[in-house]
Amino acid sequence: MIESVAARVPATLPDTTAARHDEFKAFVARHVAPCAEQWDRDERIPESVLGTMAQCGYLGSILPRDVGGQGWDVVTFGMLHEAFGRGSSALTGVLTVQAMVSMALHKWGTADQKRAWLPRLASGESIGAFALTEPSGGSDLQSLATRFTENSRGLILNGSKKWISCGQFASVFLVFGTLGTRSVACVVPRESPGLHVEPITELLGFRAAGLAELHFDDVPVPTANVVGKPGFALSHVAPVGLHYGRISTACSALGLLRGCFEESVTYASRRKIGDATLGDLGMIRSLIARMGSDLEAGRLLCHNACRAEDEHVPEAFERTLVAKYFTSRASVRAASDAVQIQGAAGCHGSAPVSRYYRDAKIMEIIEGTTQIHEDMLGRMFVDHAGRLGAVPDSGNHA
Amino acid sequence: MTRLDDDANLFESGIVNSLFAVQLMTFVEKTFGIEVDMDDLDIENFKSLDATTAFVLRKKGHRGD
Numbered sequence: 001m002i003e004s005v006a007a008r009v010p011a012t013l014p015d016t017t018a019a020r021h022d023e024f025k026a027f028v029a030r031h032v033a034p035c036a037e038q039w040d041r042d043e044r045i046p047e048s049v050l051g052t053m054a055q056c057g058y059l060g061s062i063l064p065r066d067v068g069g070q071g072w073d074v075v076t077f078g079m080l081h082e083a084f085g086r087g088s089s090a091l092t093g094v095l096t097v098q099a100m101v102s103m104a105l106h107k108w109g110t111a112d113q114k115r116a117w118l119p120r121l122a123s124g125e126s127i128g129a130f131a132l133t134e135p136s137g138g139s140d141l142q143s144l145a146t147r148f149t150e151n152s153r154g155l156i157l158n159g160s161k162k163w164i165s166c167g168q169f170a171s172v173f174l175v176f177g178t179l180g181t182r183s184v185a186c187v188v189p190r191e192s193p194g195l196h197v198e199p200i201t202e203l204l205g206f207r208a209a210g211l212a213e214l215h216f217d218d219v220p221v222p223t224a225n226v227v228g229k230p231g232f233a234l235s236h237v238a239p240v241g242l243h244y245g246r247i248s249t250a251c252s253a254l255g256l257l258r259g260c261f262e263e264s265v266t267y268a269s270r271r272k273i274g275d276a277t278l279g280d281l282g283m284i285r286s287l288i289a290r291m292g293s294d295l296e297a298g299r300l301l302c303h304n305a306c307r308a309e310d311e312h313v314p315e316a317f318e319r320t321l322v323a324k325y326f327t328s329r330a331s332v333r334a335a336s337d338a339v340q341i342q343g344a345a346g347c348h349g350s351a352p353v354s355r356y357y358r359d360a361k362i363m364e365i366i367e368g369t370t371q372i373h374e375d376m377l378g379r380m381f382v383d384h385a386g387r388l389g390a391v392p393d394s395g396n397h398a
Numbered sequence: 399m400t401r402l403d404d405d406a407n408l409f410e411s412g413i414v415n416s417l418f419a420v421q422l423m424t425f426v427e428k429t430f431g432i433e434v435d436m437d438d439l440d441i442e443n444f445k446s447l448d449a450t451t452a453f454v455l456r457k458k459g460h461r462g463d
Contacts, residue, residue, distance in 0.1 A: 108436050229439040235419040236439060243420070312428050314421040379415055 017076050024083035027056065032087030033352075039208040040355050043201055044168075045091055054124025059098050062244070063106060067114065068122035078251040078306040085255020086262075089359035090208035092255070093165045094127065096248040096367075100241035101128030101174045104185070107240045108228040113187060117172065129170035130241055131161040131188075131214055144234075146177030146216065148184050155179070155226075157188065157219040165366075167212025168199050174241070175216070176233050183233035187225040194219035205358035206366075243317060245367040246324040247305060253327035253363040254298045256356050260334035261291045263353050264341045278341065287337040294330035301326050318380055325373040328363035335360040404447040419444070426450065432457040 031052055039045050053059055062077045063069025072080075077099070084092040102121045105113060120126035134145055146159030159177060167173075173188045173195075188195065196215040203211060228237045265288060268279035278284050301323040308316035338353040339346035346353045364370045408418070422444060423434045432454065443453040 108439075110436060228436050231441070232439045235416075236423070239417060239420040312424060314425045314428070316424070317417045317421055376415060376417070383415075 013075070017073075017079065020072070020076055021079040021083060024080050025086070027058075028083050028087035032084065032091060036088040036091070037350060037352070037355060039088065039090065041349065043203075043207045044210065045094065045208045047169075049091070050094065050124065050127070053095075058095065059124035059127075060102070060122030061095075062099050063102050063118060063122045067106075067118040069102075069118075074247065074306040074309040075303065078247060078302055081248045081251035082255040082258070082302070085252030086259045087255075088208070089252060089256060089356075089362065090206045092248070092252040093206055093209035096245055096252065097130050097165050097170075098128050099248055100130045100245045101172070103244045104130075104174060104237050104241035105187070105227060108185075108232075108237050110224070110227075112224065113227065117187065121172075126171045127166055127169060129164050129166045129173050130245070131164050131167070131173045131175040132238060132241075133161060133163050135160050135162040135213070144176060144178050144183065146175065148177050148179040148186065148221065150179070153220065154223045155184075155186065155221040157186070157194075157216045157221050159216050161214040161216075163200065164212050164214055165206070165209045167197055167214055168210035170210075173214065174227065175214075176238060179230050182231040183235075184230045185227045185233040185237040186221050187227060188216075188219065188221055192219050192221070203362075205355075205360070205362040207358075239317075242367055243309075243320060246320045247302075247309065249363060249367045250298075250305060250320065250324040250327045251302050253324070253331040253360070254295075254302050256360055256363070257291070257295050257298055257327060257331045257334045259352060260331070260338035260356055261288070261295050263351075263356075264288055264291060264338045267342050267345075284341055287341060291334045291337060294326075294334060298323070298327040298330055318377070321368075321373055321377055321380075324367065325370065325377060328360075329370060331356075331360040331363050402447070404451075406447075407445050408447075422450070426454060430454050430458065 031049055035046075035049070050059070057070040058080060060067075060069035061072050061080055062074070063071070065071040081092055081095055084095060098121060102118065105117055105121070109117070117126065121128055136145060137143060146157070146161065148155045148157055150156075157175065157177065161167075161175065164170075164173075171190045173190070174185055175188045176183065176185050178184060190197070194217040196217065198213040198215065200211040200213060201207075227233075265279070268284050268288060269277055271278040273281070279288070301319070305316065305319040305323040308319045335353065335357040339357050342351060342353055345351055348354060368376075408422075426432065427434055438453070438457075442449060444450050
């Protein structure tokens with residue numbers, strides 16, 4: 001019964017996709033879950049596990065085969081991130097930003113940029129980082145303080161970025177700033193002179209994700225490194241990356257939610273209270289019922305979002321917002337309840353649920369906070385009703 | 399409901415959200431079987447319904463009149 005809820009995948013999935021999900025889960029059980037607590041304590045992910053992931057093609061899962069990627073569909077991409085989310089949110093963060101940089105470059109890069117970077121990102125030879133957030137503000141993208149200026153040899157970059165996942169070990173950054181009044185995105189290699197990387201430690205969650213603050217001090221950037229065109233970085237380039245970031249985060253939070261569920265039902269069925277078990281208590285069953293129901297709902301929302309992206313329909317953006325909004329909030333509830341079920345044992349660093357509790361909160365903040373999602377979704381839903389004239393008149397306007 | 403003129407500037411009208419640009423791009427790609435790439439990033443291609451129609455016709459190889 002536990003397996004039937006926890007391991008269920010949509011019945012319409014092809015056998016090959018379900019088999020890949022099994023492969024991903026087996027990889028996580030062998031290479032990730034046993035080490036995740038140690039990585040969290042060390043605040044770093046060993047290069048060896050990234051190398052093993054690269055060998056399996058996981059770092060280029062979504063890129064097409066002609067650039068060396070796996071060419072998997074988005075449903076499979078989502079399952080990869082769900083499986084890794086069960087083991088380590090921090091490690092899944094590497095997959096997230098790799099996809100964000102890869103897909104922004106794939107969509108808007110020049111032929112030369114694609115030739116130079118996509119095969120390296122697909123193979124895992126290069127790890128990317130998405131340098132958008134600044135010290136003075138995370139969600140207010142319109143007020144970027146990072147500046148590009150022009151000189152006779154190209155562009156000069158000055159400014160700072162903060163809370164950049166994988167910043168400590170990424171070899172290439174997609175940096176957002178302004179050129180005059182226009183927004184610009186540029187590829188900036190790590191070895192660029194004037195780029196200084198400052199590790200960020202003591203985070204609440206995602207401790208091993210290698211977050212960093214980036215300082216750009218007169219960094220020369222060739223004009224050929226501009227991705228898209230000046231003026232379109234915030235309207236077109238960033239949204240493509242953030243969209244894949246939200247798909248990944250929604251599925252990663254779903255994996256964390258599954259972890260909370262599996263840890264909770266296992267603990268509740270084994271923990272003895274006199275002649276009964278914890279799972280015999282109605283109050284504990286209530287917590288587990290909510291977790292299991294959220295898991296089922298989150299799985300369907302993530303599947304719908306991934307399928308919409310595979311079908312390349314505009315609704316994919318809205319469905320992804322809904323999925324990320326739901327699973328991130330549900331994972332916070334589930335992690336809190338999972339710790340509650342385990343009591344003191346759940347509060348110790350050796351218990352995965354204590355890490356889930358800290359990591360889940362990060363899910364509500366990255367790739368758009370819960371409040372940003374509510375603002376966007378609320379507006380979308382109201383706009384839809386207005387356009388369609390679909391709001392039924394209840395006649396009750398007192 | 400507010401009526402939108404075919405030549406009204408979508409981005410100056412205040413009626414679109416931050417995801418509109420990529421949603422419009424996806425709609426155009428899906429509906430008309432074309433790919434919008436970096437060379438097409440020009441506000442003149444997407445600023446109004448008339449402009450978007452003309453852009454799609456150009457990408458599909460129709461002559462402008």
